[in-house]
Amino acid sequence: MPGHTCGNLKTTKSWCWWCKGKCGVIVYTKKERLIKVELDPKAPAGSFGAGCNKLRLEHALDWFYSGHRLTYPLKRAGLRGENKWEVISWEQALDEISKTLAILKGEYGPETLVVSSGDSWTHDEYKTRFLNLFGSPNIIGPSPICMGPRSLVCEAVFGWYPQMSVKPTTKCIVALGCNIPVGRPGVWVNLLKAKKNGAKLIALDPRETETVQKSDIWLKIKPESDGAVLMAMINYIIKKQLYDKEFVEKWCYGFDELAARAADYSLEKVEKISGVPAEKIKEAAEMYAANKPAAFVEGMGVEQQVNSAQIIHARCILAALTGNIDVEGGEELPGPHSATGFITDRQTELLGALSEEQRSKQIGYNRFKLHSWPGQELLEKYIGGKVGEKGSTHWYTGQANQSLVYRAILAEKPYPITTMIASASNLLVSHANTNLVYNALKKLKLFVVFDLIMNPSAQLADYVLPAASWLERPQLWSYLGFQDALVGSTAAVPSKTSNYDRRTEFDFWRGLGIRLGQEAHWPWKTLEEAYASRMSKMDISFDELCRKGWVRSIPPSYRKYEKDGFNTPTGKVELYSTIFEKLGYDPLPYYKDISKINITDETINQKYPLKLINGARVKEYMQSVWREVQPIRQRHPNPRLQMHPETAKSLGINDGDWVWIENALGRVRQQCMHFEGIEPGIVHADGQWWYPELPGEEPSLYGLWTSNVNVIIDDDPEKCNEITGSWPLRHTSCKIYK
Numbered sequence: 001m002p003g004h005t006c007g008n009l010k011t012t013k014s015w016c017w018w019c020k021g022k023c024g025v026i027v028y029t030k031k032e033r034l035i036k037v038e039l040d041p042k043a044p045a046g047s048f049g050a051g052c053n054k055l056r057l058e059h060a061l062d063w064f065y066s067g068h069r070l071t072y073p074l075k076r077a078g079l080r081g082e083n084k085w086e087v088i089s090w091e092q093a094l095d096e097i098s099k100t101l102a103i104l105k106g107e108y109g110p111e112t113l114v115v116s117s118g119d120s121w122t123h124d125e126y127k128t129r130f131l132n133l134f135g136s137p138n139i140i141g142p143s144p145i146c147m148g149p150r151s152l153v154c155e156a157v158f159g160w161y162p163q164m165s166v167k168p169t170t171k172c173i174v175a176l177g178c179n180i181p182v183g184r185p186g187v188w189v190n191l192l193k194a195k196k197n198g199a200k201l202i203a204l205d206p207r208e209t210e211t212v213q214k215s216d217i218w219l220k221i222k223p224e225s226d227g228a229v230l231m232a233m234i235n236y237i238i239k240k241q242l243y244d245k246e247f248v249e250k251w252c253y254g255f256d257e258l259a260a261r262a263a264d265y266s267l268e269k270v271e272k273i274s275g276v277p278a279e280k281i282k283e284a285a286e287m288y289a290a291n292k293p294a295a296f297v298e299g300m301g302v303e304q305q306v307n308s309a310q311i312i313h314a315r316c317i318l319a320a321l322t323g324n325i326d327v328e329g330g331e332e333l334p335g336p337h338s339a340t341g342f343i344t345d346r347q348t349e350l351l352g353a354l355s356e357e358q359r360s361k362q363i364g365y366n367r368f369k370l371h372s373w374p375g376q377e378l379l380e381k382y383i384g385g386k387v388g389e390k391g392s393t394h395w396y397t398g399q400a401n402q403s404l405v406y407r408a409i410l411a412e413k414p415y416p417i418t419t420m421i422a423s424a425s426n427l428l429v430s431h432a433n434t435n436l437v438y439n440a441l442k443k444l445k446l447f448v449v450f451d452l453i454m455n456p457s458a459q460l461a462d463y464v465l466p467a468a469s470w471l472e473r474p475q476l477w478s479y480l481g482f483q484d485a486l487v488g489s490t491a492a493v494p495s496k497t498s499n500y501d502r503r504t505e506f507d508f509w510r511g512l513g514i515r516l517g518q519e520a521h522w523p524w525k526t527l528e529e530a531y532a533s534r535m536s537k538m539d540i541s542f543d544e545l546c547r548k549g550w551v552r553s554i555p556p557s558y559r560k561y562e563k564d565g566f567n568t569p570t571g572k573v574e575l576y577s578t579i580f581e582k583l584g585y586d587p588l589p590y591y592k593d594i595s596k597i598n599i600t601d602e603t604i605n606q607k608y609p610l611k612l613i614n615g616a617r618v619k620e621y622m623q624s625v626w627r628e629v630q631p632i633r634q635r636h637p638n639p640r641l642q643m644h645p646e647t648a649k650s651l652g653i654n655d656g657d658w659v660w661i662e663n664a665l666g667r668v669r670q671q672c673m674h675f676e677g678i679e680p681g682i683v684h685a686d687g688q689w690w691y692p693e694l695p696g697e698e699p700s701l702y703g704l705w706t707s708n709v710n711v712i713i714d715d716d717p718e719k720c721n722e723i724t725g726s727w728p729l730r731h732t733s734c735k736i737y738k
Contacts, residue, residue: 012492013040013549015477017470018056018063019622021185024549025057027471027492034064034471034493044485044550055619059631060471064493068453068628068692070466071500080442080460081698090503090511093463098515100446101134104418110135111361112418114405117141118425118623122467122505123477125345126530127423130509132353133518137362137373138417140402141425144371144726145304148399152370152724153312155379156579158325158333159567161482164297165332168193172200172291176315177226177301177730179209182617187297194329200291202284204229205301206613207642207684208677217284223613223682223731225274227307228591230314232270233285235262237321242289244323251561252320253568254576254587261588273591275679289322293330304615304729306594308721309370313577313589320573326558333560334484340553341537344481348534350521361415363408364401367717368725369583373398378579383567401725402431403715409440418445423505424467428457428704429624429688432715432727433665450508453628456690456701468495468502476531476542484554488531488545506530585723594731608663608733610647614709615687615729628692639686639707642675643736647683653738661685663734665712668705683736685709687729 009028016023016037024043028035037060056063063069073093078084104112113136117124124141131139151161164187166173173191181188195201195214203215204226212218219229237243238259248255267278274281288294296319302311324330338344359365359373369375376398409417420441431437441447441460449461458464472495478486495502503511506527513522524530532542540551565571569578574587581587620626620636627633641659653659655674660667661683670685678684688710691703705711712734715727 009035012490013546014489014492015470015475015487015549016057017475018626019185020183022477022487024487029493032494032497034061036060037471040549042549055632056622056626059629062629062631063626064469064471066453066628068455069500070451070454070464070502072466073501074464076462080447080462081701083459083695083697085464090465090501093465094508094511094515097446097448097463098512101419101512102516104445105134108416108418109361111138111358112136112416114138114140114400114409114417114420116420116422116425116427118423118430122424123345125348126506126509128349129521130513130518132350133513133521134516135354135358137354137359137365137398138400138405140400140405142430143399144308144368144402144721144724145729146300147303148371149303149308149312149721149724149726150298152375152379153309154316155383156370156375156577157313157316157320157568157574158331159383160333160335162319162325162331162333163479163483164295165329166190166194166295166297167293167329168197170194170199170293170295170329172202172288172294174288174294174296174315175201175203175205175211175215176296176298176311177205178211178297178299179205179616180211180297180299182210182619183299184297191297200287202287206679206682207616207675209616212677217280217287219274219276219280219284220679222273222275222679223611224305224307224594224728225270225276225591226302226305227311227314227589228265228270228273229276229281230311230318231262231265231589231591232267232281233288234258234314234317234321235265236267236282236285237289237318238262242286243321247323247325248321251325251566251572253570253572253574253578258317258575258588261590265591273593288318292322292324293327294319294322294324295330300615300617301730303726305726305731306719306721306728307592308726309723310589310591316573317575317589320575325573326560328556328558332556332558334554334556335482337478337481337486337553341535341539342478342481342486342553343534343537344478346481353521359398362398362400363414363417364404364725367404368401368720368723370580370585371399371724372401375579375583378582382569382579401717401720403433403717403720403725403727406431406433406436406440407717409443410436419447420444421448421450422457422461423450423508424452426451426455426457426624426688428460428701429455429690429708429710432710432713432729434704434708434711435666436715450505453625454696455624455692456696456704459696459698459701465508466500466502467508468504472502473504474528474531474546476534476545478553484552484556485550486545486553487550488542489549490528490546580723583723594728608735609681610734610736611682612661612685612709612732612734613682613730614685614713614732616684618686621688624688624690627690639670639689639709640673641670641686641736642673642678642684644676644678644680644682645674646680648672648674651736653736657738659736659738661709661712661734661736663712663732665714668707668709668711670707670709683734
């Protein structure tokens with residue numbers, strides 16, 4: 001095991017997974033006990049992470065040894081939600097869970113099982129491998145409101161997934177619904193370098209963030225109007241002939257159709273839609289077109305909208321019109337790792353093991369088709385035939401639609417869903433429409449939670465299993481095969497000691513798989529063996545990678561399309577998406593007025609006059625984790641509602657007052673913070689809030705119902721994006737009072 005001992009301290013190179021940064025770190029241990037974690041000064045911070053101001057690293061021990069960390073497998077000893085548990089062995093847990101799974105599969109079919117994934121601190125390839133072998137097409141997760149729309153739409157339009165490739169040489173950066181230092185810390189490092197070199201920064205955001213404060217142009221949009229602004233920029237660039245004519249003529253498909261569609265979005269019309277002055281949009285379009293290479297950096301502020309797919313499509317079009325595709329510092333198209341001999345995450349999942357019949361049973365199969373199996377099969381057809389090996393090209397595999405799954409559990413239609421395994425996903429806190437989620441979980445015949453800490457969702461489980469953290473597990477990561485570098489590390493701290501017994505996801509899914517007849521497909525006994533096997537055809541071994549920490553395994557190359565074209569049906573960048581067309585969707589981007597989706601009754605509009613956006617990342621927390629760590633909690637002790645002082649004054653609300661946020665789904669309370677960086681009439685609430693210090697048993701469930709804004713977020717499938725299934729977290733109507 002790679003590591004270095006200096007005196008009584010052992011040091012291990014590793015990669016921190018406590019946020020999206022993926023920073024290279026050095027872990028110090030003494031007699032198998034964690035001592036401290038520090039940033040590795042030799043790690044490629046600009047390529048991966050910038051450190052969360054070392055905030056979490058400084059409190060590594062507080063997190064690792066928190067009383068909320070799960071230590072041993074637990075079996076429910078009372079009613080669900082009573083917080084009564086029996087400590088059992090891993091062998092007993094796996095035996096009993098697999099036995100129940102076999103019985104329910106025999107009675108209802110393999111599709112009766114749903115598995116949820118969560119944040120990227122776990123790797124889903126072995127979870128999906130188990131599920132494909134088991135025969136269920138139903139995996140759900142945050143993909144539709146996270147990286148799903150970005151990756152899938154880019155694959156449809158470009159035939160590949162562009163990495164967020166801001167370089168010191170980038171001349172223009174467009175921050176699209178993203179506060180980059182918090183949401184993309186590694187990108188922020190290079191952005192600041194680029195700014196010093198004269199790069200321009202354009203920000204589209206309804207709130208004044210750190211990114212906005214650094215920007216040259218702030219397009220202060222109304223929530224959900226991003227797509228209209230981008231279409232106006234497209235229209236202006238085409239009309240003024242600011243586009244790259246040579247690239248467009250040779251490498252873009254559907255320019256004339258796009259020009260006709262974009263003509264509907266004049267600067268003056270979009271000013272009325274977005275609230276952004278026409279002159280500002282014009283200035284942004286000229287700045288973006290004139291400064292190359294240019295790159296977009298988008299975040300969940302875009303993906304958590306009804307118009308998510310259309311916004312991403314428009315963003316892709318702007319990059320193509322200006323010739324910023326696959327150029328250094330622009331929209332770089334790296335990969336795939338399969339070309340180096342590396343067995344990617346997608347290849348590991350055994351996608352071919354799931355039959356066409358079972359794929360067609362996926363919940364939402366014919367509803368949100370780019371994000372379900374029909375879309376995935378089209379992408380595989382056109383990308384897989386040109387890039388690497390078959391089965392290596394998917395970002396997210398075809399997923400069931402989360403909103404529809406919970407409704408299917410309750411209705412038992414189109415078939416009974418009786419079982420759920422929640423991995424790294426605090427469903428009650430993280431998923432929209434908390435009441436719906438709660439009722440669905442209570443109805444299950446078997447609910448298993450595999451996670452790092454005891455949380456509200458785990459309180460409703462039949463079995464709660466302790467997961468090994470990134471500190472306790474080996475790692476092999478290349479962003480699912482799309483990143484141009486490969487990182488690896490060994491476990492720095494043992495996952496089993498006299499005080500706890502935690503397992504990796506590989507151990508868990510392999511353990512179930514072997515008990516359910518999948519033994520031939522799990523030839524490796526440990527995760528290290530599995531990783532070594534995946535690198536066996538490369539010119540570097542897993543052990544060597546761990547000693548180095550990272551390698552740039554795919555040499556950078558640009559304008560690869562000049563040799564092979566783009567991996568799309570037309571071989572070009574599809575401004576007019578034939579894949580969307582084949583799936584039955586509009587092949588061109590457009591803006592959909594959300595007021596006609598969310599509010600159809602004017603009396604309801606009057607009752608809930610404020611527009612609520614929520615869930616922007618804060619430095620202290622990562623999704624629903626870290627509120628249980630007291631030194632971090634003290635920095636951000638209460639959920640905050642940002643409100644313009646004028647709005648607050650009109651409601652008689654002082655800075656620091658606790659207020660109710662209410663709509664037809666219910667109400668939650670947060671602490672008001674006067675904030676001039678948001679428009680009057682718009683408010684922003686903290687997301688995914690729970691109180692680890694409150695009782696775990698019902699009715700409290702760690703204060704689940706008190707401040708968790710997902711209680712009042714609607715996930716009605718009719719309001720989700722028709723292409724990707726994204727549900728609206730960034731434009732909810734509400735009223736607020738003390």
